[in-house]
Amino acid sequence: MSLKPGEAIVVKAEGGKIGIYRDEEGELHNVNTTCTHMGCELNWNEVERSWDCPCHGSRFTYDGEIIQGPAVKPLNFERDVNILKKIIDKKF
Ligand code: FES
Numbered sequence: 001m002s003l004k005p006g007e008a009i010v011v012k013a014e015g016g017k018i019g020i021y022r023d024e025e026g027e028l029h030n031v032n033t034t035c036t037h038m039g040c041e042l043n044w045n046e047v048e049r050s051w052d053c054p055c056h057g058s059r060f061t062y063d064g065e066i067i068q069g070p071a072v073k074p075l076n077f078e079r080d081v082n083i084l085k086k087i088i089d090k091k092f
Pocket of ligand 1: 038040053054056058069071
């Protein structure tokens with residue numbers, strides 16, 4: 001599987017979901033795709049290149065910063081970096 005620059009994917013791992021975005025320079029950016037407002041799962045917005053919540057409209061950058069509320073906390077990625085690396089090495 002390959003993720004082209006500008007594309008994103010959601011993968012299931014460790015009982016949660018991880019959003020992975022590859023930027024135009026080829027760098028990968030990861031977020032926990034659970035919305036920090038009330039816990040809905042975010043969808044990737046291909047046009048705006050943002051993570052958007054279908055529940056109440058919060059939007060986040062590919063790095064998890066808030067673009068639009070009602071969420072007041074940025075997305076995070078708390079899972080073990082080694083686990084993430086394994087997933088990325090295997091899939092991409
Ligand atoms: S759960 Fe995402 S905006 Fe409310």
